[in-house]
Amino acid sequence: MKMRYADDIARDGFAVVQEFLNSETISVVLEALGNARMDVGEGQRAGKAFGIRNLLNVVPFTRDLASSPACRSVVEPILGPEARVVRGIYFDKHKDANWKVAWHQDMTIAVRERIDVDGYGPWSIKAGIHHVQPPVSVLENMLTLRIHLDRADETNGALRVLPGSHKYGRLDASQIEHYKQHQPITCVADKGDALLMRPLLLHSSTTALNPAHRRVLHFEYSSIDLPASLKWFEA
Secondary structure, X not given: OHHHHHHHXXXXXXXXXXXXXXXXXXXHHHHHHHHOOOOHHHOEEOOEEOEEOOHHHHOHHHHHHHOOHHHHHHHXXXXXXXXXXXXXXXXXXXXXXXXXXXXXXXXXXXEOOOOOOOOOOOEEEEOOEEEEOOOHHHHOOEEEEEEEOOXXXXXXXXXXXXXXXXXHOOOOHHHHHHHOOOOOEEOOXXXXXXXXXXXXXXXXXXXXXXXOOEEEEEEEEEOOOOOOOOOEXXX
């Protein structure tokens, strides 16, 4: 079963893991999120709260979850035993924060401070956190685990992906436009399901037609250290 996920990710850049998290654990996650102090200024769209960027630090339970045997059991077959969680984000798409995202690759990583290193750039700051585009080799050694706390489908802005697009490195605007002609897949997921994906996989989401909650825990893993004195923000 684990090897099948590895094969799917190598070929398509993603895989859906059904019934990954049970209802009891989801309830604990939602309670922890409900008790968290969300800084609306750092997680909003159009003035509406939608998530937490530095999730592992704000909600310590999520760090425990991201490092749990359950999560590691699906990450290690892809990245190896040295893999560790390096960033956590919480998203909540709902009626007051109903956004769409154009086709893109996840090109930036979060680090503790800006240190200029060859091959790293440009730099940006999001929610007070330094972000930088690393070399493609760094992104190719990363894996994202998205755990769904609600059902996600075509009606509430589920993620859409273009299978195989992770194989071609960093794509420029014209290459993305070309690849958009391929047939996308909507990653339908039930509550408790998980999505494994490579950061370089082209993905997007539409606004929700039925904007109920679409809450997702987004964990990023890496099996490598950054060069010089650069440090992963939440590792």
